[in-house]
Amino acid sequence: xxxxxxxxxxxxxxxxxxxxxxxxxxxxxxxxxxxxxxxxxxxxxxxxxxxxxxxxxxxxxxxxxxxxxxxxxxxxxxxxxxxxxxxxxxxxxxxxxxxxxxxxxxxxxxxxxxxxxxxxxxxxxxxxxxxxxxxxxxxxxxxxxxxxxxxxxxxxxxxxxxxxxxxxxxxxxxxxxxxxxxxxxxxxxxxxxxxxxxxxxxxxxxxxxxxxxxxxxxxxxxxxxxxxxxxxxxxxxxxxxxxxxxxxxxxxxxxxxxxxxxxxxxxxxxxxxxxxxxxxxxxxxxxxxxxxxxxxxxxxxxxxxxxxxxxxxxxxxxxxxxxxxxxxxxxxxxxxxxxxxxxxxxxxxxxxxxxxxxxxxxxxxxxxxxxxxxxxxxxxxxxxxxxxxxxxxx
Amino acid sequence: xxxxxxxxxxxxxxxxxxxxxxxxxxxxxxxxxxxxxxxxxxxxxxxxxxxxxxxxxxxxxxxxxxxxxxxxxxxxxxxxxxxxxxxxxxxxxxxxxxxxxxxxxxxxxxxxxxxxxxxxxxxxxxxxxxxxxxxxxxxxxxxxxxxxxxxxxxxxxxxxxxxxxxxxxxxxxxxxxxxxxxxxxxxxxxxxxxxxxxxxxxxxxxxxxxxxxxxxxxxxxxxxxxxxxxxxxxxxxxxxxxxxxxxxxxxxx
Numbered sequence: 083x084x085x086x087x088x089x090x091x092x093x094x095x096x097x098x099x100x101x102x103x104x105x106x107x108x109x110x111x112x113x114x115x116x117x118x119x120x121x122x123x124x125x126x127x128x129x130x131x132x133x134x135x136x137x138x139x140x141x142x143x144x145x146x147x148x149x150x151x152x153x154x155x156x157x158x159x160x161x162x163x164x165x166x167x168x169x170x171x172x173x174x175x176x177x178x179x180x181x182x183x184x185x186x187x188x189x190x191x192x193x194x195x196x197x198x199x200x201x202x203x204x205x206x207x208x209x210x211x212x213x214x215x216x217x218x219x220x221x222x223x224x225x226x227x228x229x230x231x232x233x234x235x236x237x238x239x240x241x242x243x244x245x246x247x248x249x250x251x252x253x254x255x256x257x258x259x260x261x262x263x264x265x266x267x268x269x270x271x272x273x274x275x276x277x278x279x280x281x282x283x284x285x286x287x288x289x290x291x292x293x294x295x296x297x298x299x300x301x302x303x304x305x306x307x308x309x310x311x312x313x314x315x316x317x318x319x320x321x322x323x324x325x326x327x328x329x330x331x332x333x334x335x336x337x338x339x340x341x342x343x344x345x346x347x348x349x350x351x352x353x354x355x356x357x358x359x360x361x362x363x364x365x366x367x368x369x370x371x372x373x374x375x376x377x378x379x380x381x382x383x384x385x386x387x388x389x390x391x392x393x394x395x396x397x398x399x400x401x402x403x404x405x406x407x408x409x410x411x412x413x414x415x416x417x418x419x420x421x422x423x424x425x426x427x428x429x430x431x432x433x434x435x436x437x438x439x440x441x442x443x444x445x446x447x448x449x450x451x452x453x454x455x456x457x458x459x460x461x462x463x464x465x466x467x468x469x470x471x472x473x474x475x476x
Numbered sequence: 477x478x479x480x481x482x483x484x485x486x487x488x489x490x491x492x493x494x495x496x497x498x499x500x501x502x503x504x505x506x507x508x509x510x511x512x513x514x515x516x517x518x519x520x521x522x523x524x525x526x527x528x529x530x531x532x533x534x535x536x537x538x539x540x541x542x543x544x545x546x547x548x549x550x551x552x553x554x555x556x557x558x559x560x561x562x563x564x565x566x567x568x569x570x571x572x573x574x575x576x577x578x579x580x581x582x583x584x585x586x587x588x589x590x591x592x593x594x595x596x597x598x599x600x601x602x603x604x605x606x607x608x609x610x611x612x613x614x615x616x617x618x619x620x621x622x623x624x625x626x627x628x629x630x631x632x633x634x635x636x637x638x639x640x641x642x643x644x645x646x647x648x649x650x651x652x653x654x655x656x657x658x659x660x661x662x663x664x665x666x667x668x669x670x671x672x673x674x675x676x677x678x679x680x681x682x683x684x685x686x687x688x689x690x691x692x693x694x695x696x697x698x699x700x701x702x703x704x705x706x707x708x709x710x711x712x713x714x715x716x717x718x719x720x721x722x723x724x725x726x727x728x729x
Contacts, residue, residue, distance in 0.1 A: 100574060102531040102600040103625040104649060106634070245537050246527065258530050265629050265652045363575040363601065364528070376549040377579030378527040 085330040085397070085406050091279025092368075094404060096396035099278035101366045104262040108270075109366075111185065113280045119184050120177075120287060132176050133291060136209070137166045139173075141292075143299035143455070148427040155448035158309070159430070159458045160296055160325060169433065169460030170289060170321045171202035175271055177288030179206040182269035189213045189268040193257040195222055195250030196387030197229025198460065199273030204238035214238040217256040219249035222387065229464060247381045251392055254365050274318025275395035278366030282323075282395050289324025296455055297328055304453055311448065313338040314457035315438040316409075317353070317388050319395035321459035326407070336408065338446075339398060340439045342384030343411035353382035354411040355394040356402040364393040370402065385414035385468060386434040388460070412441040418472050420444065421462065433460030434468060479567040479595045480621050480644040483518055484680055490702025491693070491728060492519040492682060493709050494571060496539040497556070498548030499525070500713055505556045508713075508721065513566050515725035521598065521704065524553060524572030531600045533656030535707035539714070550580045554588050561593035569623065571598040582611055586618040596621035596644055604638055612641075623647050628668045635675065642679040648672060648700060650686040656707030657686065661695045669699035693728050 083094075091097050091113070099109055119125055133139040142161045150157045162170040175192075182190060190207050192214070194200030200216040207214035216233055220242040223230055233240050246252040254277075261270045275282040275289075297307040312329055314322035316339045329335040344352035352358060359370035364379060371393040372380045384390040394402075401407035412420075421437030424430050432440065436459045448454055462469065470476050483490065493512050497505045505522070512520055525540035525548050532540070553570075560568065570589060577585045577599065589597070597620055602611070604624050615622050621644035626635055628651060638646060650665055651657075665686075672681055683696040684704035696703040705728065712724045 098606065099603065100601045100606065101603060103603070103630065104531060104627050104652065104654075106603070107627075107629040107631070245534070246541065251528065255528055255530055259533070259654045262531060263653050263657070265627075360579070362578055363573075365530075366601070373575070373579070375579065376551070377576035378544060379575070380527075 083404060085401060087283045093397045093400035096369050096399040097279055097282060098368050099366055100363045100368060101278045108261060108265055109278050115185060116181065116280050116284045119181055125180060128180055129177055137172050137176065138164060140295045141165060143296060145303065146428050152427060153443040154450050155452045155454055158455045160292060160455055162321065162457060162459050163461035167202050167205050168463060169198050170292065170324060171199045171273060173291055174285050174288045174320060175202040175206045178271045179210050183210060185269060187267060187269035189264065190271055191215045191257050191260050191268055192271045192273060193217045193253040197226045198388060201229055201232045203271050204233040204236035207238060208236045216240050217243050217253040219243045219253045221248045251379065274320040275323045275397055276318045276365055276367060276393060282397055285320055286323040286327055286397060289320050290327035292324035293326060293328040308335050309455040310452040311336045311338055311454040313340065313439050313442060313454060315340045315389060315435045315459060316394060316398055317391045319398040321457050323395060323397055325457040337401065337406060338442060339407045339409045340442055341409060341411045342386055342389035342438055343413045344383040346413055347411050351383035353384040353390045356409045357411060367396050369393050369396045369399040388435040410442055410445060412438045416441040416444060431462035432458055433462050434465045435459055478619060478621055483567050484645060484701060489697040490518040490682065492521060492702060492704040493517050494521040494523055494704060494706030495709055496523040496525055496536060496543050497553050498543035498546050499539040502546040502548060506560065509560065509564055511721040513564050515722040517725055519567045521569045521571045524550060524570055524576060526573040526576055529573060531654055533654040533707060535656040535710050539710045550576050554592065557592050567595045569596040569598055570594055574599050574602045583614050586614050586620055589620055590618035596623055598623045598647060600625060604641055608641055625649050628652060639677045639679055644679065645701065646679045646681045648681045648683045650683050653685060655685055661692060673699040690728055
C-alpha cells in the first residue's frame, strides 16, 4: 500500500478531478506542468530563498520541556507559528505564486475562511505585484475583521461570498466560479490539500518542507530522523500533510490526525469529518465529506474557523480508511484548555486550530521515551477575541 | 430509439428549457413540465437541486437553495415524475451535480430514470474521462444518453474525444462563464459557434449559457441545432407579474 498519490491523481480511492468542463483547461494545464515546474532548479532556488529570507525558515523544532514533564513524554513543537504571517499557510502561497508566474498568470484568486490563507495569499501577491481577489463568506467577514483589514492593507480585494451558508465552503464555490469566468489569465491559489487533482498533491509538496526540516532537526537533537509520532490538526489538512509528508511511507512513524469535535462528535455541531463524513464529491475531489443522506453538503461547526470545513483532503481520507493515521476528535472545550495550558507552561499562545492537536495529551498516553512531534501550525494572535470571550479575560 | 435522437432528427431548431425541480414550490415540477410541452418546447432539462452548484450563477443558486428548502430530494423528484410519461412525450433530461447521484447510487439512479422514461442526463461535474472509465456501461445498459459540455477553451483534440463518447448532442457552453451571465453575443461567440459548426462533428450541438431572449436564441441557433434557456426562465417564474409559461416561450421564438 502506498500513501502517496498515484499517476491518476488518487490516494487509494480518494481524489481525482471532478470538475465541470469549463475548468478542465486550467486544471489540465496545471496538472501537466506542476511537477515539471517544481523540479526546475530555478524554481527551487527562488522558492527556497523566499522560504528562508522572507518566511523565516527553517522554523524551529522546539523541545517543550515543561509540557514534556507534565505529560511524561518527549514533546517537540514544530513552530510554524513563527512563520511570516503567523502560520504554515505561507509555505503554500509562496510556492503557488511562483507557479502562477511561470504559467503566465497575472490575476490571483483565493478563498479564505478565518482569513489566514487570504492574508498569506494577499502577502505573496503584494510581494510579486500581482492582482489579488480573495473570496470570503459574508459571515466570516463580519467575525474576522482584523484579517479583512490586513488583506486590504496588502492591496487585495475582498469579495463577500453571499451564497449558501456564507462561510468557507461558499467562498470556495465563489472562487471556483470566478475561475470559470476567467479561464485564461487567472490562477486559483487553493489554501489546503483539497480541490481537484493536482491541488492536493501540489499543496502537500509545498508544505512538505515542514517534515523535511523535522527530519534533520530531530537528527541534530535526538540523533534520529524518525519521531515516534507526528501529531497535527486537520481541517482541510495542509499542515498535517506537510508534517506527515516525508513519513508517509515509513510506518515506524505513527501519524495522529486531530479533528475538531466542536460541541461533541454526536452533538450535531461538529467538524469531525472522518467520523461523520461519507464518501462523496466536494470542490472537485472525491473524499469524505459531511452531507445529508440525499448528498447535500452540510455545514460543520468548530470554535476554530480554520477547522470547520465539511470535507477533508483526499490524502487524509485515505490515511483514515487505511488506518495509516489515527484520527482523534477534540472538543472546543478541550482545545481551549490545551491552548491555555501551552501559554502557561511554554509561553506560547497557539492558534485554536493548533490547540486541538495539543489537547491529545489529555486523551492519549505516550511512553516516556516516545518522541512526539506536534505541528504548531499557527499563532494565536488572530484568536485573541475568541480566547478572551471563552475565558472571560477582559 | 431514444427520444432525444428522434427529436434531433426533426428539421427544426430546438428550444430546450431548464428549470429547477421543486421551484418555486415543491409540487410545481410536473405542472411546469406539462406547461412547457404544451407551449411547444422541444426538450426539458429538469434540474435536480444541489447545495453547492459550482457551475451556476446566482439565479440557479437561489432556485436550488429554495427547492431544497421546499423539501426537494432525489427520491421526491422521482416520486413526482413517476407517471410523467402518461402525458408528456418530449425528451426529458435530468441535470444535476454528481454527489447526490453518487449517494443515491449510480446504478439505482440510472435504473429509476429509465423506469420513469428519462432520456438523458447532464452532470457537469462528472468529467468525460471518469464517465468513460467507470460509468458508461451503466448508462448504456439503461439506454440513457449522457450529455457533455464543451467551452470556447476546449481544445480541438478534446472536442473530438467528447464527440466520440457522445450519443446525442453536445452541450456547447456559449462563453467562459457560469450560468445566467447574459449580455448578448458578440463577435467572439459568433466566431466560436461557427468554428464548431465547421468541425462537422457526429453529434449536433445545442448552445446553452447566456441564452435569454429571441435575439440570443436566434443568434445561437444560426450555427447550432438548438439552444437551452435556464436562468432567464427561472427569472420569469420568479419575477414577472405574468408568469405564463406559454407567453415566455412565445417571446423566444
